[in-house]
Amino acid sequence: MRVAIAGGTGFIGSALTDRLLNRNDEVFIISRSGAREQTRRPGVTHVTWDELDTAPGLLEGIDAIINLAGESINQRWSVAAKHRVMDSRITAAARISKLMNSLEPKPPLVINASGISAYGISSNEIFDESSPMKVTDFLSEVVSNWEQAADAIPAERLVKLRVGVVLDKKDGAFPLMAMPYRLFGGGRIGSGKQWLSWIHLEDMIRLILFILDHEDISGPVNGSSPDPVSNDVFGRAIGKAMGRPHWFPVPAFVMKALFGEMSTLLLDGQRALPRKALDHGFVFRFPTVDSAMNDLVGGR
Template sequence: MKVAICGGTGFIGQALCEKWIEEGHEVIVVTRSKPAPEDRSELERKLIYLTWNDMDQQPHLFEGLDALVNLAGSSLSQRWTDAAKKRIMNSRQQTVASAAKLMTSLTQPPPVVIQASAMAIYGTSETETFDESSPATVMDFPSRVVQAWEEAADKIQAERLIKLRISVVLGSEGGAFPKMLFPYMLGAGGRIGSGRQWMSWIHIDDIVRLIEFCITNDNLSSGPVNAASPNPVTNDEFGRTISAVFHRPHWFPVPAFLLRTVLGELSLILLEGQRIIPAKAERNGFIFRYPELKDALAELKEH
């Protein structure tokens, strides 16, 4: 299999690269600048690095792809100043536009494109459950970003276009989990705000397997696919499970007003949530390796 990954140097992208290189696939990583040969690890020396400018000016370098995976976009985990909001929005629209242009430039475009999206598209709720048939609910900055992101993605011409609506990805090598674990390791873990807000999550191994599943399963139709465990938890339950697995106290609540004071509008990510169900993936036969939070955290503890 020959695959190009836009955003291949990020948390999920690195895990994809590691799996596919170990399996003998050809992997192109699209990045802003190529790492110097002497700075590359043994794994990275097996990757093909191309830049966004290469994608624009030399599309022939991407001929023969079996899939294009676009994970690129500026992180939401930064204070949402006006400049940051513009940067977050523009980064997503620009990278999607580059992917769309590539698809029209290729003599033989790949039959499937996996385009990153996010669970924020559903809005937030403590009572509702969302699957891929649920309507978009634009109610805050994150949901506006995802709406614009997916509308831009609709311009990508592909036989199958999968919009992967990603939940909180749990891994020990990056992403949000090390930051979530840190206060517990200091003995100061506890619920955030009311603790009733839902947290949809997925283990890093499962999202990597799900992306591959979406590529190789021709019966999986275009449209959204929720990248989330079938068993979401509340914020308080998440903390209590960390406490049980890592044998650390769960006692120090963080008041909502304090988070709003410190983080501003960014506090929405921690204080609000969605209960997401991966109906489409399961309906098409995907089996989660870590469907339960306790098992997922136990694996992360071992590694």
């Protein structure tokens, strides 16, 4: 299979590229102009958006495009930062749409990353792919606009992959989440009742490959584990796996003072289930928070 990845040098994209190469797929990494990665790897071709604007045929004959591009949300949400977060996602989807219109034949599949925030913030509802989208805060507004932009992509099969918090030992948010426990200072954040829809990086990559290989999957797909948990339960699982106490609560006002509006990432959440993946037979390697924590930080 020949797969193009926008955002292919990021956290998820790098791991996905490795897995695609391991199964002898061919990978095209699309980067911003001037941001082309210099390292050459067999099976990987690097192209820039500027090159594709003038020569879209560089991607002629590809089987799928995976769009993972977007400004990181892990920064203080100033007015400028919020604009970059929103604009980067809408622009990336628009570029994919323009590229698709330029390709003949068109690749049959586009997977466009999205977010679990599609369902808004809730402390008591349970969401799956049939649940309506709801704008309740900045992140849900971003996802709503993101998916509207993706809907313009002329793909025979368009998958909007609503990604939860992706957990990995070295990259992403998890190392920072686990740090207080390493220092014997872990505990619930705020009320501890807010939901966290998470997924192990291994399962995130496996799910993307599963979608590539199953032509009957389309539309929204929740990229999260079947075991969403509260912040308190999540923290207790980290402490249990590491052999550390879960005892030092951090009040909500402290998080708001430190991170401003971005504190919603830790103080609010939604309980989402991967109904479509499960209904199509996808089997999670790390289906529970305890199994994930044992792999990520558990003793050997």
